Amino acid sequence: MNSPFTSTSRRRFLRTAAGAAFATPLIMRDLLARPPSSQVIHASFGAGGMAWADLNEIASHKSVRMVAVADVDSTRTAEFRKKFPEARVYADYRQLLDKEKIDSVNVSTPDHMHAPQGMAALQRGIHVYGQKPLAHDLYECRQLAEVAHKKKLVTQMGIQIHSATEYRLATRLVQDGVIGKVREVHTWSSKDWGDNGPLPQRQDPIPAGLDWNLWLGVCADRPFIGQGWYHPGNWRRRLDFGTGTFGDMGCHIFDPVFSALKLTAPISVKSLGAAPSTHSWANNAVIEYVFPATPFTIPGKIPITWYDGSKRPPADVISLLGKVKLPDQGSIIIGTDGILVVPHVGRPILLPDAKYTGFKYPDVGSANHWHEFIDAVAGKGSTSAGFDYSGPLTESILLGSVATRFPNQVLDWNAGKLRFTNVAQANQLVRRTYRKGWDTKGL
Secondary structure, rough: OOOHHOOOOOOHHHHHHHOOOOOHHHHHHHHHOOOOOOOOOEEEEOOOOHHHHHHHHHHOOOOOEEEEEEEEEHHHHHHHHHHHOOEEEEHHHHHHHHHHHOEEEEOOHHHHHHHHHHHHHHHHOEEEEEEOOOOHHHHHHHHHHHHHHHHHOEEEEEOHHHOHHHHHHHHHHHHOOOOOEEEEEEEEEEEOOOOOOOOOOOOOOOOOOHHHHHOOOOOOOOOOOOOOOOOOOHHEEEOOOOOOHHHHHHHHHHHHHHHHOOOOOOEEEEEEEOOOOOOOOOOOEEEEEEEEOOOOOOOOOEEEEEEEEEOOOOOHHHHHOOOOOOOOOOOEEEEOEEEEEOOOOOOEEEEEEHHHHOOOOOOOOOOOOOHHHHHHHHOOOOOOHHHHHHHHHHHHHHHHHOOOOOOOOOOEOOOOOEEEEEOHHHHHHHOOOOOOOOOOOOO
């Protein structure tokens, strides 16, 4: 799916802007000094973990010059300094944006900072590669997509399997009608980014090199708790900072389903699992979605159910796989004429075997998800997971997170108004208030 944000190439923009050169000589000199074939000047928000993977993939593009990084933990910048000795290192991303002249940035930080960092870049006209989930909250997702679209900026969410052969093939098989019209979908992850334990009642020393205030960012101040409670790994379990297993894996595993069926927003969502605590997400979620029909589904409404932790589809669904082992993570797409099993990450499996023996799989190719972004920034092509696509995808995922706060209640959703229509209390979770001093234009 092509992103409308890249429909105007940089080359075409230069031609259009040339007519205004007399009125804007300073702007034109800069534009003409940076033709589409020149380097893309890039910076990274985040230096360790997934940020390290993202920035290295992006930097491997021959047109990229990595000029800066912002990370709140100086101990995580050592490898970056070694590999990019000429680049500048910041603790505060806002200072980086104020001081550096860049074309693009990757936002590869904990979930709670995705929106403020991404929006700050977009507002400056900077193209954004944003890690999944696109944002922590529903309102943030909507705003990022709308601002990026309005400004015609290149965007891409870090669901890299979207560009890989496996997920492309799953999408193609469904849209070619190989399994008929889709009746229902079951999708799951074995990960368990929840925590049933109590909040430790202590305040630990802040590690050397970590700016705890900057790490908290838009979230309310609180004592630092060590032993991995927040930083560097277990923030995904915490309500304020992460989005649980859903946010970690939902955007990946829902992606081929969302793409293949060309889904729009859900009509309703219901959680059958435990509610989160006051501080952490629960494990073993079961979320029932209802989506409106599309050209690739049967008429009416389409049920899609998510499971995580130890939860899995019911036995009658698993029995449809016959001798095929249920993947650790993935989806079962049930059609009127067959079944498609989509492992994460693995070649899609058509069932029953007898029906599809000898079936010739189409050649769908693959792409480098990160390089696709840089190419689009340089005016060569477009992205496949721009915020026009990944924004609605993430919104669907985050609806499940809201639903876990209201176990066994159907939440009716009006996507146009960004509101739940039958449970007023749920609307308090659509948008949160940022900590004083962290307001971000556009959010």
